[in-house]
Structures are given as C-alpha cells and as structure tokens.
Amino acid sequence: MQFYEVIIIGSGITGASLAYELVQLGVKVLLIEQHDKSHSATRYSYGGISYWAGMTDLTRSLAQESLEIHRQNVSALDLPTEFRELPLIGTISHSQDPIAVLKTYAHFTKQPRLLTPAEAVDLEPLLNPDAIAAAILMPYAQINPIETANAYCQTMVRLGGHRAYDRVLTISSESDGVRVHGNLETYHGDRVIFCTGGGTRALLRDSGLAIRQCFSHSESIETDLCDLQMRSVVMPAEIRRFELERSAAMDDEPWEAGLTGHNQDLIPPILDVGALQFADTSLRFGQISRTQTSLAPQSSPEASEQWIRSGLAKILPKVAQVPGRWVTCTVAFSADHLPLVGPVGADRRVQVFSGFSNPMALVPATAKRFARQLVSDQNLVSSEEHKELQTLLPSRFGMSSISS
Ligand SMILES: Cc1cc2nc3c(=O)[nH]c(=O)nc-3n(C[C@H](O)[C@H](O)[C@H](O)COP(=O)(O)OP(=O)(O)OC[C@H]3O[C@@H](n4cnc5c(N)ncnc54)[C@H](O)[C@@H]3O)c2cc1C
Structure with a gap:
C-alpha cells in the first residue's frame, strides 16, 4: 500500500x-x-x-x-480559470432605502458608487430600470x-x-x-x-x-450557450443568504438531529435574484437558499424554477427567458x-x-x-x-x- x-x-x-x-x-x-x-x-x-x-x-x-x-x-x-475583472451591479428594490444599503458596505475595503436606474442600465442594458429604485456599482472579479x-x-x-x-x-x-x-x-x-x-x-x-459545520441547499438555473451578452454581474446589493446562514447556525442541535434523519426546515427559504455569464456564453441565475438540516433536499424543482424565473423576470427580463436546467447542491458554512x-x-x-x-x-x-x-x-x-x-x-x- x-x-x-x-x-x-x-x-x-x-x-x-x-x-x-x-x-x-x-x-x-x-x-x-x-x-x-x-x-x-x-x-x-x-x-x-x-x-x-x-x-x-x-x-x-x-x-x-x-x-x-x-x-x-x-x-x-x-x-484556463477564466479569471476576469468586471463590474458588479447591486440592485436596490423600491422597498429599500439606498442610503441604508450603502451603510452596510461601510466596513469593506472598497466603497460602492450609488447609481440611478438610468445609470445602471447604461452599464448593463439587460436591466429593467423600472424594477429598481437605485443600484450600486462595485469592482468585482470572476472565475469559472x-x-x-x-x-x-x-x-x-x-x-x-x-x-x-x-x-x-x-x-x-x-x-x-x-x-x-x-x-x-x-x-x-x-x-x-x-x-x-x-x-x-x-x-x-x-x-x-x-x-x-452547517450547510444550505442552494437551487439555481444553468443554461446552455445563448445569444445574450451580459456586461456585468447582477446581484442584490444586500445578499440575504448571509443573514439566513447566521440565523440558521445559532442553534447547533437541529444540525446534529439532521444527521439521524430528523429533517427540520429552520428558516423560510430566500431568493437572492442575480445572474451572470461565463466565457462560453452560458448563464447561471438564481439563487434559492434553504436551511433544511437533512442532506437530502425536499423541494419541488418546478416550483423553485418558477420562483427564480419570476423573480428574475422583473430585474433581467430577457435573461429570465433563456431555457435552462434547475440544479441543486449543498453549500457549507460555519456559525x-x-x-x-x-x-x-x-x-x-x-x-x-x-x-x-x-x-x-x-x-x-x-x-x-x-x-x-x-x-x-x-x-x-x-x-x-x-x-x-x-x-x-x-x-x-x-x-x-x-x-x-
Ligand atoms: C449557485 C451558487 C452560487 C455561488 N456563488 C458563489 C460566488 O459567487 N462566490 C463564492 O465565493 N462562492 C459562491 N458559492 C459558494 C461556493 O461555490 C462554495 O462554497 C464552494 O464551491 C465550496 O467548495 P468546497 O470545496 O468547500 O465544497 P464542494 O465544492 O462541495 O466540494 C466538495 C467535494 O467533496 C467531494 N466529496 C464529498 N464527500 C466525499 C466522500 N465521502 N468521498 C470522496 N469525495 C467526497 C464532493 O464530491 C465534492 O466534489 C456559490 C454556490 C452556489 C451553489
């Protein structure tokens, strides 16, 4: 041996x-x-x-x-790793206060620029300006x-x-x-x-x-090659997944019980509406995060795909129509x-x-x-x-x- x-x-x-x-x-x-x-x-x-x-x-x-x-x-x-640097556009909905959103970036090493909907569309023409109150612009990078x-x-x-x-x-x-x-x-x-x-x-x-160690069940859509061209990565300015993880990890007992088949759905699932494109033109969009404590996910692929597509249709209507497949996996995190x-x-x-x-x-x-x-x-x-x-x-x- x-x-x-x-x-x-x-x-x-x-x-x-x-x-x-x-x-x-x-x-x-x-x-x-x-x-x-x-x-x-x-x-x-x-x-x-x-x-x-x-x-x-x-x-x-x-x-x-x-x-x-x-x-x-x-x-x-x-x-190749497909590394590239490109802008991140963080969407701010009509129910959010743009200044309060900006404050959540205060402790980061780079500060966002606040964009009007029209400025955001200049940078990313696939965006629907009516769906957002404002947006932030951040530098970003991406690999495959x-x-x-x-x-x-x-x-x-x-x-x-x-x-x-x-x-x-x-x-x-x-x-x-x-x-x-x-x-x-x-x-x-x-x-x-x-x-x-x-x-x-x-x-x-x-x-x-x-x-x-905990995990969330992530659900998203991956597409084949397509004719659309995104110029940026589009995500919510405030990603809700991180707050979901924090809350779900507060009590460890349900995660231990999950090991013995006792599944609990700890927090209602959330959808962070975002999309991006890889070098081969395929798109990824989503993303639903669920905190079920069993490794075997219990969700309906059809209902999840519908939830993702209807959320994305407001922000990036053309992207939301691209045919694709629902995919799921677990994503590890700590408390x-x-x-x-x-x-x-x-x-x-x-x-x-x-x-x-x-x-x-x-x-x-x-x-x-x-x-x-x-x-x-x-x-x-x-x-x-x-x-x-x-x-x-x-x-x-x-x-x-x-x-x-
Ligand atoms: C839709 C989506 C979007 C995301 N976007 C981002 C993003 O933009 N930026 C970011 O930083 N992160 C992002 N993440 C999170 C990130 O992708 C994951 O946290 C990361 O890929 C986890 O890597 P890992 O190596 O820890 O685990 P994994 O990628 O899950 O790899 C674990 C590997 O271990 C193998 N394995 C497990 N058990 C065994 C066994 N018993 N024997 C042999 N092999 C085993 C598995 O087959 C697997 O290949 C995203 C995740 C998802 C799902």
Missing part, C-alpha cells in the same frame, strides 16, 4: 487548491474525489470574487492576497469555479501529486498513520484533510468525529461566517479545510498559508502564520472531540 504524507478528501475549490499548494511545497499528496463529474457546490457556483468583503484583518489580507493569486493562476496553472478546480488538479498531477476516484466511507487513526477507507480501496497516510463541502459533518460523524481550518480534534492527523462563506475570495491565499503551516508543523517549526490561522480553528466552537 502506498503511503502519502497528506490525503485530501474532496476536489472542489477547497481540496483542489490545497492539494496544489501542498504539492508545490514538495509534499506527497493523494486527492480523493467520489465523482468524476461532480455535483458539488463548486460545480454550480457563480465564481464571484468579492475581494473587498473581508470582515476581519485576517480575511481582508487573505482576500487581497487571493486576488493576486487568481491573477497569477492565469499563467501558473495548466488550464469548476474549471479552476480542474486546473488546480491537473497542474497538481503534473507536479507529481496523485488522484483517486473513490467514495470515502470512514477514516481511522492508528499508530502508524491514518487509514482512509473508501468504497474501492483503503489508503494510508500521515494526515487526512476533509475538503468535503456540505457533507463534512456527516462524513466525520461516520468516523466518530464531531464538527460544527460565525469564517472557515473551519485545522485539526478536528486533539489528533492533529485529522484536519478540515471547509465552510468558507466567501470561498472564491479567500480560498487561494488560505490554502497557501494552511499548506505552509502543515509543512512547518511536520518539521516542528513555529511560524507567525500558525497564530494567524488560530482564529479559524474548528475548536473555536468548543466541539471538537470524538463523540459517541
């Missing part, structure tokens, strides 16, 4: 970027993914990079550094998330990293390392890192480990909006890198720093970066030990 220094489970944006960064540092890595065509959050993501939206000194610096990494990835990775994850993976393999397609069932910590038990094989390594998105709590629980990075319990051989609410803006730099920390950890070298990443430890929620 081959021995790996680090085994990473999950090749979404978190696992792929971390695997790449570790291989760059000379670590022998195995990246295990359950599907060759994933239905992950990364697969269905918009890929928006709100690099000005850091909430703490650490996340502000991670966001700035991540933007630079996204720019460098264009030439550093073996496949699944292409970026593929680019990280392909480059990682060229640099000597390893990949396996297998569904991980459990892990066990033993005196000579960690055993990762898959559907097809058992893998042996020094450490294992869970980059398994919304399913992380359930997967860890199967191995007797506990973590406070304080910060990611979960580090050991799951007392055993440093089992770690997690997940739960980013704003991953496209934070993951590249966090993966780089976490990879450096893992390597210096192995050589027992102390580092300033260890201290910085302390704020992201899963144990900050006080629930990290092996449970029954």
